[in-house]
Amino acid sequence: MRALPPLLAMLLLAACAQAPVRNPLATWVPSPNFNVRQPVIIVLHFTQQDSVQESLDTLRSENSAGKVSSHYLVGDDGRIYQLVSDLDRAWHAGGGRWGTITDLNSASIGIEIDNDGREPYTEPQIAAVIRLLQDLTTRFGIPGSQVIGHSDLAPTRKVDPGAHFPWQRLFEAGFGIWPQGELVDPPPGFDPWLAMARIGYAVDGGEDARAAAVRAFHQRFRGRDDGDDPVAVFEAEDLRILHALVRGASPQSSAD
Numbered sequence: 001m002r003a004l005p006p007l008l009a010m011l012l013l014a015a016c017a018q019a020p021v022r023n024p025l026a027t028w029v030p031s032p033n034f035n036v037r038q039p040v041i042i043v044l045h046f047t048q049q050d051s052v053q054e055s056l057d058t059l060r061s062e063n064s065a066g067k068v069s070s071h072y073l074v075g076d077d078g079r080i081y082q083l084v085s086d087l088d089r090a091w092h093a094g095g096g097r098w099g100t101i102t103d104l105n106s107a108s109i110g111i112e113i114d115n116d117g118r119e120p121y122t123e124p125q126i127a128a129v130i131r132l133l134q135d136l137t138t139r140f141g142i143p144g145s146q147v148i149g150h151s152d153l154a155p156t157r158k159v160d161p162g163a164h165f166p167w168q169r170l171f172e173a174g175f176g177i178w179p180q181g182e183l184v185d186p187p188p189g190f191d192p193w194l195a196m197a198r199i200g201y202a203v204d205g206g207e208d209a210r211a212a213a214v215r216a217f218h219q220r221f222r223g224r225d226d227g228d229d230p231v232a233v234f235e236a237e238d239l240r241i242l243h244a245l246v247r248g249a250s251p252q253s254s255a256d
């Protein structure tokens with residue numbers, strides 16, 4: 001057989017990689033009744049790198065720390081890059097849990113934001129993230145409350161998007177959660193760990209996991225970084241915030 005011209009061979013290979021998977025063990029009797037992946041949650045990250053170009057390289061290459069990707073990357077000038085289709089599973093979340101979701105990469109859309117972890121986010125960048133969230137939540141019917149940080153789902157491993165991320169601003173635009181109304185002391189018997197679990201944090205993994213969850217909570221709701229040695233202790237203000245967060249929460253839907 002004559003060898004295929006290199007370009008044609010490449011095109012055929014690419015086509016094969018995209019072809020629908022049909023199991024040779026079975027007879028293919030296609031049904032029209034299916035749909036593509038439906039993401040139900042959105043995860044925000046910081047890149048912890050110095051430039052958008054560096055992150056574009058990391059997210060598209062064999063990375064020394066393992067291959068990673070995200071659906072989107074938002075530059076500090078507000079430019080939005082897309083690297084993976086919304087319908088495909090990008091590799092941004094890794095191991096972790098949020099509520100009952102354990103395979104976060106399958107369930108989510110990942111947005112990396114160009115920020116080194118020490119600097120404030122820029123105005124055009126946050127405006128772009130909000131525009132992107134408006135688009136994604138509308139197109140996929142994702143509730144605005146289902147926007148979380150990487151540190152929320154993997155508090156023992158991750159600290160992004162960090163204490164500088166403006167979660168209150170995001171909430172005012174309709175995304176994430178934030179305590180509403182007057183902050184008051186919770187009633188006697190209030191269990192802060194139950195409240196954390198109700199919000200979505202995994203707090204059943206022992207002392208280290210609980211301490212890490214408290215650090216993630218402080219980053220997100222108090223704009224504060226507890227550093228490398230967090231403790232599993234809530235302050236009075238934490239309890240007031242937790243109480244306000246679960247007081248405002250509607251009962252969990254059985255479909256969750």
Ligand SMILES: [Zn+2]
Pocket residue numbers: 044045046092150158160
């Ligand atoms: Zn991350």
